[in-house]
Amino acid sequence: MRFENIPHLLVQRAREGQTDAMEEFCLMVQPGAYAVLLSLLRNHDDASDALQDSMVRIIRFLPSMRDPRALPGWLMRLLTNQAAESRRRGVAPVIDVGELEEGAAGAAVAATSSQPLSPRRSAETHEMNARINQAVATLSERQKVALVLFEIEDLSIIEVARIMEITSGAVKFHLHEARKNMRARLRLIGVSGSSLCEEAPTR
Amino acid sequence: MTPDKQTPCDRCEDLLDDYRQGRLPTEERKQLEDHLEHCDVCKAELLFRNELVTHLRNSMPTGPTPVGLSPAVHAAIQMPKHKLSQNSRKMVLIPWMFAAAVLVIFAVAFYNNRLTQSFDYDNIVAVQVMRGPTIHSEEKADKKSARKESPSEMMDIGRSADPDNGLKQETVMPSAPQPENAVNSVKDDNQLFETSRAGGMTLRSLDKNIPTQSAALPTTTTLNSDTFTTTESLRETTATQQPAQQTWLPVTENK
Numbered sequence: 001m002r003f004e005n006i007p008h009l010l011v012q013r014a015r016e017g018q019t020d021a022m023e024e025f026c027l028m029v030q031p032g033a034y035a036v037l038l039s040l041l042r043n044h045d046d047a048s049d050a051l052q053d054s055m056v057r058i059i060r061f062l063p064s065m066r067d068p069r070a071l072p073g074w075l076m077r078l079l080t081n082q083a084a085e086s087r088r089r090g091v092a093p094v095i096d097v098g099e100l101e102e103g104a105a106g107a108a109v110a111a112t113s114s115q116p117l118s119p120r121r122s123a124e125t126h127e128m129n130a131r132i133n134q135a136v137a138t139l140s141e142r143q144k145v146a147l148v149l150f151e152i153e154d155l156s157i158i159e160v161a162r163i164m165e166i167t168s169g170a171v172k173f174h175l176h177e178a179r180k181n182m183r184a185r186l187r188l189i190g191v192s193g194s195s196l197c198e199e200a201p202t203r
Numbered sequence: 204m205t206p207d208k209q210t211p212c213d214r215c216e217d218l219l220d221d222y223r224q225g226r227l228p229t230e231e232r233k234q235l236e237d238h239l240e241h242c243d244v245c246k247a248e249l250l251f252r253n254e255l256v257t258h259l260r261n262s263m264p265t266g267p268t269p270v271g272l273s274p275a276v277h278a279a280i281q282m283p284k285h286k287l288s289q290n291s292r293k294m295v296l297i298p299w300m301f302a303a304a305v306l307v308i309f310a311v312a313f314y315n316n317r318l319t320q321s322f323d324y325d326n327i328v329a330v331q332v333m334r335g336p337t338i339h340s341e342e343k344a345d346k347k348s349a350r351k352e353s354p355s356e357m358m359d360i361g362r363s364a365d366p367d368n369g370l371k372q373e374t375v376m377p378s379a380p381q382p383e384n385a386v387n388s389v390k391d392d393n394q395l396f397e398t399s400r401a402g403g404m405t406l407r408s409l410d411k412n413i414p415t416q417s418a419a420l421p422t423t424t425t426l427n428s429d430t431f432t433t434t435e436s437l438r439e440t441t442a443t444q445q446p447a448q449q450t451w452l453p454v455t456e457n458k
Contacts, residue, residue: 019280023277023280026272026280027271042264043264044267052273055273055279059280128262129262133262133264136259148259151256156226172217182255186255
């Protein structure tokens with residue numbers, strides 16, 4: 001998990017209110033925090049705004065954190081909550097599924113190709129990435145958090161469950177729903193040359 | 204591991220994630236790989252999950268990552284600790300204040316509910332239950348002993364005699380010697396009396412706007428162990444219905 005390499009002594013000094021320690025701590029936390037927020041919000045501007053709010057919150061609540069050993073999970077929970085709050089405030093717009101259908105025809109490109117991209121192909125890839133990000137934005141907050149933490153942050157189901165404060169079964173459920181929804185949305189986008197366009201296996 | 208139908212088994216779906224993350228023990232990993240060779244559905248699911256992750260990672264927006272701390276973050280770091288903790292202390296106090304408010308509301312509601320439960324529809328404010336024998340036919344036989352009972356064992360029944368002044372008189376009745384039909388007639392006339400099988404009870408009407416039922420009676424009655432005062436109508440009723448018992452029902456007109 002991220003943030004596990006932060007020295008315990010530094011955290012302790014920052015909790016005691018030492019300004020230099022807090023500044024150093026923030027500088028260590030900020031890159032990872034930004035990456036998590038970017039994964040969740042899929043937008044630089046939104047992630048930057050959320051990052052600032054998150055850092056202020058971290059500074060404010062770090063001294064009152066109960067168990068300093070649980071810092072990585074605490075930070076991840078704070079960041080996912082901050083991303084959800086940013087989304088609720090309308091910073092990250094919720095994309096309607098219909099918008100995905102409109103631009104589906106122009107974005108039918110295989111993104112997994114390792115060949116050098118021509119300018120046209122690059123533009124198409126960029127367009128398709130934007131569509132994928134829109135598809136992620138259509139997921140519910142819990143589905144998105146479960147998907148990002150599990151697939152991008154490479155956390156285990158148990159770790160995701162602790163961060164989301166739900167059961168492991170609930171995490172699996174949200175993951176399953178997120179994948180099902182993503183399959184349907186990516187089919188609308190028309191991602192070709194992959195199994196994403198195939199029908200979901202009948203269970 | 205072999206699916207019975209054309210669908211992957213549920214166990215396989217769980218194991219696929221552990222397999223992809225390299226968290227599966229060697230034995231289970233081999234079993235899963237054997238299964239994947241024969242099960243196209245599970246293989247397609249595995250392929251889908253891998254490609255989905257690739258798409259999610261590749262579609263991540265690229266751009267400049269913030270370098271250094273923003274002025275707002277610097278200001279928060281420089282802010283004195285007591286100010287930060289003051290804010291957080293306020294945040295902590297809010298739920299407690301809310302809980303206290305809810306508690307007070309419930310306490311007031313409970314208190315009011317208890318008050319309203321003691322109200323009668325006939326504007327009876329309070330009901331005080333006192334010990335004493337009840338007025339029932341089965342106790343009529345014990346007339347003499349009942350007459351000698353102490354005042355605390357009597358049943359006090361108060362009701363509004365004067366509609367303008369609320370409770371003015373209390374009607375004290377001995378429990379035993381009262382003829383049953385006479386009591387019944389009192390009940391019928393006033394409908395203010397309540398009798399308890401466990402004991403007597405005192406009913407006090409404090410409402411000045413007492414219903415006209417009591418006002419309709421020509422005279423207020425007072426009954427006690429020695430003297431019984433009844434309304435004229437009640438006296439007539441008892442006289443006609445219980446002529447033989449008039450001897451123990453000395454009646455005195457109330458003022």
